[in-house]
Amino acid sequence: MSWWVSLLDEHGVLVYVPRFIEGGTYPVGGTEQAELNITYNYSKWYHWYFIPRSGLQWLHNKVAFDTIGQLERAVKELGAIQDTDYWASTPGNAGYALSLLLKWAKQHPKAIFVVR
Numbered sequence: 001m002s003w004w005v006s007l008l009d010e011h012g013v014l015v016y017v018p019r020f021i022e023g024g025t026y027p028v029g030g031t032e033q034a035e036l037n038i039t040y041n042y043s044k045w046y047h048w049y050f051i052p053r054s055g056l057q058w059l060h061n062k063v064a065f066d067t068i069g070q071l072e073r074a075v076k077e078l079g080a081i082q083d084t085d086y087w088a089s090t091p092g093n094a095g096y097a098l099s100l101l102l103k104w105a106k107q108h109p110k111a112i113f114v115v116r
Helices: 040-049 055-059 064-078 091-107
Strands: 002-008 016-020 031-033 035-039 112-115
Touching (some): 002 055, 002 091, 035 040, 035 091, 040 055, 040 064, 040 091, 064 091, 064 112
Antiparallel strands (some): 002 035
16 A cells, blocks of 8 residues: 655646656656655654644645645654665655655645645
């Protein structure tokens, strides 16, 4: 199980970001579309960190600019050093995924996050 976190422009279209090959599922060779698959294995970190214990759902329908401060704090606290095992429920793995979303939010501050 996993979340799909997307960043959409004002027309509901995925915005473009530098090519990446991260996440639980991604196209061969990566993608430039801002849609990241994040494993539920990181749930405990997101539920622990985000108030009111809503996990990644706190991002849903938020303007990217409005999430930057919270994402910065989360990445700082969780860290962003990945384990060699993507699926491991570590603070660094959870923080690394958030660091990608943070970069996207800074690149497209008017876009909207959608979490499903």
